[in-house]
Each structure stands twice: as C-alpha cells, then as structure tokens.
Amino acid sequence: MELKIFKDKKEVAAQFSSFLADRIKSGERLTMALSGGSTPKVVFDYLAAYYTDLDWSNVHLYWGDARCVPPTHDESNYKMTVDHLLSKIDIPEYNIFRVRGEDDPQSEAKRYANSLSNNLDLENGLPQFDLVILGMGSDGHTASIFPHEMPLWNAEGHCVVSTHP
Secondary structure, eight states, X not given: OOOXXXXXXXXXXXXXXXXXXXXXXXXXXXXXXXXXXXXXXXXHHHHHHHOTTSOGGGEEEEESOOOSSOTTSTTOHHHHHHHHTGGGSOOOGGGBOOOOTTXXXXXXXXXXXXXXXXHSOEETTEEOOSEEOOOOOTTSOBTTBOGXXXXXXXXXXXXXXXXXX
C-alpha cells in the first residue's frame, strides 16, 4: 500500500484525476463508488475541466453514501455529481447506479444492496469495487456512518440506513 499526502484539495484533484484518467484509458471495466462532500466536488470539477475527452463507456458509477432526498434536491449527492461531472462528460446512462433517495430508506437500502450484488463481482459474498472515493466529515463520519452509529460498520447486508445526528 502506498500513502500519498497532498498540500490541498486542488492538488488532490489533479493527482487523482491523472490516476483515474490512466485507469480509464486502459479500456478495462472500472467500477467506482462515489461520495458526496466538498473533496469529491473539487475532483469532479477538475475532471470536467480537463478530462471530458475520455472514453467513459467502461466506467460504472455507484454511490457509497446518499441522502434521503429526491435526485433534484440541493442536498442530493447524486445531483452534486450530475452538476459537477455527469452533465459534462459522455457516460452511458445505464452505467450510472444511483441510490433512489426519494424512496423509503429501508426498502431502498435493500434494493441497492441487491443491485450491488447483481452488478459487481463478489468476494466472500461482498460486492467489490475497483475504486472507492471516501471523504471525512468534520464530525469524523465517512460513508454516512456517524460516530454515534459505529455498530453499523458490522451490520448485516451491504447497505444500511443511518441517521444524521
């Protein structure tokens, strides 16, 4: 494992975008779990500014966290991704696997877990991504698991519903 430390979000965006572009250029299928938050937004803006000419047809996008809001809501991680990246690149719609935040959270967690199991390679029964983008909130949360809900890391099933404090 290699640890890289960068001075700011812009440098993270530039370095990650270069890494991702090389991976996309390989032409191999790439499955990515995306995150919301400020760091992915900077990365998406960088990709949209400098890497729109990539062939995104083998890239499959999923979300590692989502808010229980419609896809047009300003708090939607999906909407943020559309606004900052998806609307600016040519990626097939069928390669985008969004969480339906407008649906009942428990039912949607089950549906999305099934989608992961059906569309991703499994290892020991767990869906495998090629790349996962994670951020960390100021309260220490990542992937929508907040400090008061640490037992969710050991929950059964691939997707769970958490509650923002």
